[in-house]
Amino acid sequence: MPISSRVLTNDHRDCRLIKLDSNDPRSPLVVMQEGYAPGDPASRMRMFYLQRDGLWIDEIARSTLPESEVGAIVFESSSEAIKLISSLTGAPLIRELPVSETDIQTYMARARSGSPTDLFRQFLARYRAVKGQA
Secondary structure, three states: OOOOOOEOOOOHHHOEEEEOOOOOOOOOEEEEEEEEOOOOOOOOOEEEEEOOOOOEEEHHHHHOOOHHHHHHHOEOOHHHHHHHHHHOOOOOOEOOOOOOHHHHHHHHHHHHOOOHHHHHHHHHHHHHHHHOOO
């Protein structure tokens, strides 16, 4: 499947809602979009998550945050996510965080360690641990 080379938007049609556990109909979810940040002169394709505050964050930058912030990109229901997506207007705002080469290597090692399904389930386990749900 070809990867589109497009700028990140706030358009709901460009967003994907991904359940963290595809086998659980009540699973929390994340909102993802592939694209490049507006104003990025290199037009580097990245995966972004939508945070609960309406900012987008690059998946590698997100991986550098402490576990206590894991809930910033998790929505308990699709209606909650859709409500936020529907409220976004104008150009997307991005939470920029410094990312080192070590951060990139650490992220890539984790990404290669399992299937997307496994990685989302691991993410869900960390989210539930932070929330105190086992």
